[in-house]
């Protein structure tokens with residue numbers, strides 16, 4: 045794909061003798077939300093870490109903006125939310141946001157504006173002055189997501205951003221992700237929540253370290269003759285258990 049903003053070419057990743065990613069190839073165009081879905085241990089976080097240059101491959105390459113990763117200079121163009129929260133517990137949420145805004149090179153009035161906006165998106169406005177040590181798990185996830193949204197990133201890589209977040213707020217967060225997409229941002233999001241897979245532009249289905257399907261939710265449903273992405277996923281998983289021995 046000519047206009048790919050993120051690309052993986054023939055990526056093989058092993059941990060010891062275990063092959064975790066088995067010849068993964070895919071291109072993500074700008075201005076799309078891609079949902080990375082697959083069962084626990086399928087290799088989703090490993091894909092993300094390779095794209096960010098945090099893990100090395102045994103074969104193949106990941107490129108972002110046409111440059112082979114790892115590339116430190118590109119990192120401030122990517123908003124990343126990891127699966128584990130990296131927060132300063134003894135600081136307040138606002139202080140955490142100020143710290144990360146500063147790290148991303150945003151300061152002054154612009155930082156204040158962004159902090160208020162991202163806090164509102166994740167409904168933490170009234171808890172900004174509380175210490176993070178007193179936050180619940182879900183509040184910490186929300187704060188991590190708010191931090192990932194700070195700055196002027198063009199790409200957002202979000203590993204399970206809505207875990208522990210209730211359905212109403214999840215909807216609000218997805219509406220913000222769509223808004224970001226409509227402004228030309230590119231988002232790669234992993235999720236276990238299958239109804240969220242209906243909200244992305246393209247679904248990349250990972251099973252046993254392989255990219256099994258990569259298409260729009262509508263095309264996948266038509267191809268597999270199912271009415272939900274969840275049913276497509278179950279069908280594909282079932283077919284693969286019968287036919288393929290992977291690893």
Ligand SMILES: Nc1ncnc2c1ncn2[C@@H]1O[C@H](COP(=O)(O)OP(=O)(O)OP(=O)(O)O)[C@@H](O)[C@H]1O
Pocket residue numbers: 059064082083084085086087088089090091127
């Ligand atoms: N640092 C590591 N050392 C050894 N094995 C690892 C390491 N990181 C991941 N793995 C293994 O690689 C496989 C894929 O892990 P990964 O975290 O990418 O899966 P995932 O699809 O993100 O799972 P989940 O949905 O549970 O987060 C798993 O079998 C895991 O045990």
